[in-house]
Amino acid sequence: EAEAPARPGLLGRLMGREAAAPVVRRVLDDEMLESLEELLITADLGVETAVRVTANIAEDLYGKRVSTEEIKRALAAEVARIMEPVARPLPLYPSRPQVVLVVGVNGSGKTTTIGKLASQFRAAGKNVVIAAGDTFRAAAVEQLQVWGERAGVPVLTAPEGSDPASLAFDALGKAQADGADLLLIDTAGRLQNRADLMEELAKIVRVIRKKDPDAPHNTLLVLDATTGQNGLSQVKTFQQLADVSGLVMTKLDGTAKGGVLVALADRFGLPIHAIGVGEQIDDLAPFDPQEFADALVG
Numbered sequence: 001e002a003e004a005p006a007r008p009g010l011l012g013r014l015m016g017r018e019a020a021a022p023v024v025r026r027v028l029d030d031e032m033l034e035s036l037e038e039l040l041i042t043a044d045l046g047v048e049t050a051v052r053v054t055a056n057i058a059e060d061l062y063g064k065r066v067s068t069e070e071i072k073r074a075l076a077a078e079v080a081r082i083m084e085p086v087a088r089p090l091p092l093y094p095s096r097p098q099v100v101l102v103v104g105v106n107g108s109g110k111t112t113t114i115g116k117l118a119s120q121f122r123a124a125g126k127n128v129v130i131a132a133g134d135t136f137r138a139a140a141v142e143q144l145q146v147w148g149e150r151a152g153v154p155v156l157t158a159p160e161g162s163d164p165a166s167l168a169f170d171a172l173g174k175a176q177a178d179g180a181d182l183l184l185i186d187t188a189g190r191l192q193n194r195a196d197l198m199e200e201l202a203k204i205v206r207v208i209r210k211k212d213p214d215a216p217h218n219t220l221l222v223l224d225a226t227t228g229q230n231g232l233s234q235v236k237t238f239q240q241l242a243d244v245s246g247l248v249m250t251k252l253d254g255t256a257k258g259g260v261l262v263a264l265a266d267r268f269g270l271p272i273h274a275i276g277v278g279e280q281i282d283d284l285a286p287f288d289p290q291e292f293a294d295a296l297v298g
């Protein structure tokens with residue numbers, strides 16, 4: 001019988017071909033712990049978190065003969081424990097409408113995520129309005145209109161190049177007049193000009209607060225799983241630009257496992273409201289810490 005190939009996941013790389021045979025045991029020694037730490041770092045957990053996770057595993061298992069399955073379970077349990085407190089769906093407020101500002105770099109999946117969110121809330125009986133606030137990208141506006149049609153949700157737009165804050169103001173006015181439950185506001189993601197973007201986001205916030213002092217109720221940062229460790233700097237940057245209240249990680253349906261989320265949870269504790277698992281309208285799932293941890297350790 002042909003030997004099963006080594007598992008491609010983290011543990012496969014740690015235990016080599018033995019990983020294919022979970023009954024094989026090895027003593028968990030310093031060398032193995034060091035390899036484990038390195039693997040966690042390459043999986044985007046960051047040094048600090050990787051060191052801590054490894055130390056916690058060593059506390060229980062150091063010097064013991066362990067199987068691949070045992071290490072895997074211990075590792076997944078550690079990761080799930082870190083992620084548990086941040087797994088929280090988007091909080092809903094009685095405000096009418098609840099205003100959700102969506103930020104993130106271009107290409108991260110903002111537009112797609114807004115379409116998916118709109119569809120989900122629509123399906124839950126909510127009255128949703130979308131504002132196409134990235135007025136400088138005609139393609140983004142067109143794409144949002146397509147998503148709005150799919151979701152059965154109106155999309156408010158403004159002429160190309162016009163002031164996003166003024167669109168957001170009008171959109172909130174209309175959403176209020178219509179008694180909408182939720183207003184999703186798309187924003188620009190041009191990080192090349194940070195000062196401009198900061199002013200643009202600040203102005204949107206300033207202006208919508210004239211209509212509702214509590215708006216925006218949420219500021220969602222959309223992160224792309226394939227950017228790896230870069231997610232960390234994106235969170236830092238957007239926290240400077242806006243008052244980020246939660247995250248959505250997209251593209252977790254591919255090979256990227258989103259290990260950076262562990263570092264983010266560990267360091268910032270920002271709630272993860274949902275994950276993107278595909279390009280279709282229903283491909284938005286709640287964040288499940290155990291499922292995420294299991295996929296990460298592979």
Ligand code: GDP
Pocket residue numbers: 104105106107108109110111112113140143189249250251252253254275276277278279283
């Ligand atoms: P934006 O520039 O931030 O608005 O990003 P878009 O919403 O236009 O998304 C950029 C690309 O990523 C598009 O091709 C989307 O189909 C794709 N995308 C978005 N979310 C996901 C996801 O969860 N999984 C996959 N596989 N692709 C996604």
